[in-house]
Amino acid sequence: MNSPIYSVDAECRDCYKCVRHCPVKAIRVENDHATVAPEGCILCGRCVGVCRHSAKRVRDDLPRVRALLWRDANVQVSLAPSFISEFPGIRPAQLASALKKLGFAGVHETAEGAERVSQVVAELLDQANSGLFLSSACPVAVDLVVRHQPGLASMLTPVMSPMLAHARMLKARFGHDAAVVFIGPCIGKKRDADRSPDLLHSALTFEELRRWFDCCGVDPASLADDPGYAAPGTGARYPLEGGMNQTIRDFLKRRDMDDALVTVSGLERIASELKTLERRRPGQPPLFLELLACEGGCVAGPRASARNAVAARLDVAAYARGERPRAPAEVAIDQTWHPEPVAEPDCTEEELSDTLKTLGKTQPEDELDCGGCGYNSCRALARAIRNGAAERQMCVSHMRQLAQKKMNALARALPYGLVVADAQLRILECNERFGAMFDETLALAYASKPGLQHADLTRILPFPSIFRSVLDTGREIIRKSVKVEERIYSVTVFNIEPHSVVGALILEVTDTEKRRQQLIEKSRSVVTNTTKTVQEIAYRLGQNSAQSELILNSVIELFAADAPDPCGREE
Ligand code: SF4
Ligand code: SF4
Ligand code: SF4
Incomplete structure (x- = not known):
């Protein structure tokens, strides 16, 4: 299966905006085209959001899902709880009716899987005397850890994401031949679905769902409620920053960990917090970090509508308010995480300075660190050039100097x-x-x-x-x-x-x-x-x-x- 994010070379205008915004520099520039390097990409979706030329795109899984519905009658939806902010003004049971109109047999909230995840994490923490625990609910944050800070992979809680946990619950309930399709705001979930075809058929984004409604002329607001639609439970808080921690508190037996459940959202913040935590001494009291790649949580996911973040948060909070903790079905959701370090050949200081010289940077003061190439420093660009991920002409100041020199020589002659x-x-x-x-x-x-x-x-x-x-x-x-x-x-x-x-x-x-x-x-x-x-x-x-x-x-x-x-x- 192709990577969920791909490049369309013919549309690329080599402006390097995607390189600048990629938090892990998983974009190679070759022959003047910026291409996603799947081995380093964590599917945060930023390059798709910033490219004004549609040269970065999200794989369209609609045709696969529609084909599934034509041949299979037992297809269940796992609906991410952020749907409540995505379709404001539409009752959840109306949305369920709309999904059934498209051909799904049943619609269920992923919140159920989230509650099971919180329950298992709470059990782990109840038994912990020390150590750092990193949540494994957000696939993008997980990929950031296993690929780019692999030394911390063993700190990830050994549990599935709420989506996969829910898929397992639905399979247990509707039979193992039931197919499950997830729908949410996240691109990262597509890779999770690709890796677990036995549990999940596909992961669609809200953007794909809207397109589907439009092309089939389905208007959820005009439909009656689905009578079988069930209340969400406390897992409905998950798309909010801190929502997972609140749900874990509901299940935790010990009370001395309330302050040790900390939320970190936004990839840059996660990366910098993890760097300092790498040095955390062993034997220190347990600390759990709820990691969310999107700042503010899934309500601000890469394929969620660009709504006012505060309004979206209020909608989800209002929906989850009043829900009581319930006992989730006790399915096994254990998962082991392994480091998947991205190979990046080391280069010596001498090699680096040789490359810098080819960029016209012979003195430290020549290193402008202007960011025009998309990298944060001239050295980072030089390293990427050595690794074959970047090209010399990406250095704007070097190209300008070169153009000026050519112009001067021509003018003189x-x-x-x-x-x-x-x-x-x-x-x-x-x-x-x-x-x-x-x-x-x-x-x-x-x-x-x-x-x-x-x-x-x-x-x-x-x-x-x-x-x-x-x-x-x-x-x-x-x-x-x-x-x-x-x-x-x-x-x-x-x-x-x-x-x-x-x-x-x-x-x-x-x-x-x-x-x-x-x-x-x-x-x-x-x-x-x-x-x-x-x-x-x-x-x-x-x-x-x-x-x-x-x-x-x-x-x-x-x-x-x-x-x-x-x-x-x-x-
Ligand atoms: S943002 Fe990236 S993919 Fe889009 S045109 Fe610029 S360099 Fe090309
Ligand atoms: S999806 Fe994110 S990590 Fe992947 S190439 Fe785009 S910006 Fe980089
Ligand atoms: S925080 Fe963003 S990347 Fe992470 S699961 Fe939510 S939508 Fe996906």
Whole structure:
């Protein structure tokens, strides 16, 4: 089965936004395309959320589930408790009716599985004298631990996620041939489903469910309540930050652990807390951390609607309020977690500094750590380049320096005066030839400020109107001859950013023009003399000389076609 998050290379604009937002840098850039590296990806879904070009997508499992419903009558839904904030204004029993209309045989809340998880974790904690316990309810947080902080994998509580626990409960209730489909806000659950096909057929997101309702014209708000729909129990608090801990407290027998049940939500916070806890001394009193990858809990899951977080929280809290702890079905939900470290070859300081040099960073102060490449530091980018996960051209400052060097070399080598100006006719760049082109004052100004950045072109150039015309119309002017006093220039003005930045190549062609004018004058006198002679001969022979005259005149016009425009100094 394909990874639940995949890349569409053709849509990628190599902006590195996904790299910047990926908390574990599980995105490789190859041939200018950012691709998800499945071995490191923890399915947090951030890259999907931030990519404005839809180049990162979530696998669509709807076709598989619809095909399942066509061939199988015993398909049960495990519905994540955050549905209450996802479909505000719709009664849970109405949503159950809508799901049955799609073809499901029964609809049940995952809250039931969550209660069983809390019960088993409470039993573990009741017996614990010491140690760190990490919740295993959120698959993204679990993957963060086993893949990126594998030293802590053994601290994960040896229990399944509420989704898998619930699937096992449903199978026990409806028979082992029953198929279970989970529906919730989470992308990470798709991988859990892929890994446990014996328990779960698929995990759909709320986004997929909405699409399904839309395409089948099912409107839950218009349906009557499903009479068989059961109350959720205290597990309904799970999608809220702290909800799992509250439910564990309901089952805990000891009372000395109330303050040792701590919630940490948000991947960055989890990663930094775990780093400090790695150093926790053995033998310290038991501490349980409820880990939620999404800040605020599953109500803010990656495939939940972008609702106001406070309103969503209030909806879920109101729904769960008043629910009493109940005794969940005693199914076995044990699960062992193993470290799955992501292989990252180490590199020596020497190798790292060699790579930094190829990025133009030879001194510590060259390391800007600007984050433009998507990595937090120049060293992190250099390490990724060495590991084949990144490319040199991702360094924006290096590419800018390189472009500037190329531009300078080209400008130096050009036999033309080169000037680049913005829409206000301020100079952005010019070469030395341009500086020496008009008068001594300009040459002195260039000597004191090479490049003449920000200088007013209208005060320097005798023919700024040509630039203005290209900026206004966007139509380029190619090799126009312009006369300024005794001098003649060949001027080409071209677009760099139409209507906002133009460039010009200017060549003084006074001598060439003079020679051309002389040639025209000489040709004209030759034509006049020849015409006279031809007319005389024609007169004597009685023939028409008009055709010969036409041919000779067209030769002169050809030479004269590019006669320079006179152009005085403009204000
Ligand atoms: S966010 Fe990532 S996938 Fe999307 S266009 Fe930018 S680099 Fe490509
Ligand atoms: S889903 Fe998360 S971990 Fe995976 S590549 Fe995207 S941002 Fe990175
Ligand atoms: S906190 Fe987010 S990632 Fe974790 S289970 Fe909930 S929705 Fe999924």
